[in-house]
Amino acid sequence: MKEQASTRGRRPGAPDTRAEILASARSLFAARGFPGTSVRAVAAGAGVDPALVHHYFGTKDDLFVAALELPVDPRERLAGVIALGPDGAGERMLRVFLSVWDDPEVQPGLVALARSLVSDDSASLVRDGFIPVVVGPVLASLVRDRPEVRVPLVASQIIGLVVARYVVALPPMAAMPAEDVVARVGPTLQRYLTGDLP
């Protein structure tokens, strides 16, 4: 019986190990923020070797994206936007963004995530994790200069769009056809990315 209990235990089962690493990562990222969390600490929390964390999840950045449980990896989706360069990137980025958020399959999960990220406990995950790890590098490759000025401006308009269209769901913003949002808000993003800014 003891033998049997042991083989049914958590350690050897690969799916359980993966889930335990994720649970450890989520709890540590939430408690200590992104900079304060090491792959080593996540591994220790799950009772596994750090090499196994890398094996399952890749880099610490990848682990962070996995821990956020995003339905899509924004870095992958935006790769096509980056490939075409900065001209027109504002509208292209917005089109990709809306295609993900407007999808009724993934929208509820994203809204719940956005709400939790604005909550008190999670602000540092956005500030020190999501923006610099996930969003920053993508945007930095599109801005004309001074990413420290342009990236937060882009982020501010996209965050506001998320809150207005999906979280609070202001009726006229929630019902606005995606192509109208692209045409109306795209130029704002383009100006923040490449326009003349004081």
Place this chain on the structure above:
Amino acid sequence: MKEQASTRGRRPGAPDTRAEILASARSLFAARGFPGTSVRAVAAGAGVDPALVHHYFGTKDDLFVAALELPVDPRERLAGVIALGPDGAGERMLRVFLSVWDDPEVQPGLVALARSLVSDDSASLVRDGFIPVVVGPVLASLVRDRPEVRVPLVASQIIGLVVARYVVALPPMAAMPAEDVVARVGPTLQRYLTGDLP
């Protein structure tokens, strides 16, 4: 003793009555939203006559603003912006806005309010109350046309600025001098208010 207890009771004391009306209003606005809450129901919840609600707080809109416990009434602050008309209103509005939010005395209360308004329970207070009652009429007097298109666009950029600069406090956005924010984001608001939009 009974007499004494009665004169110490809640009903006759004016400050208590005011506080009870406010408490009733807050609880009803939160539970039923702005459109679903009547002055009569607020009065009933506080055990007073509706006329007393009007006496203390004015209209239902005024009662709503009071229930939000805003440190300033945005309608008053923005009166000067409106008086000067739509030209340059984007920058002027933003300057007033930042002067309030950047004030260390009022910022913590506003951040707490913003967080609670993005939370699940309060989204309808923003959607059906704050935007149409407090923000909408002010902005509607500044837009060139189609307020149903322009007001939510303005709201989206301002909400995003609040989240990025104060709630999540992205470092480069939180540290950006107010006049730089005005110069960089003001043209976005101006375009949403009066620019050519598809």
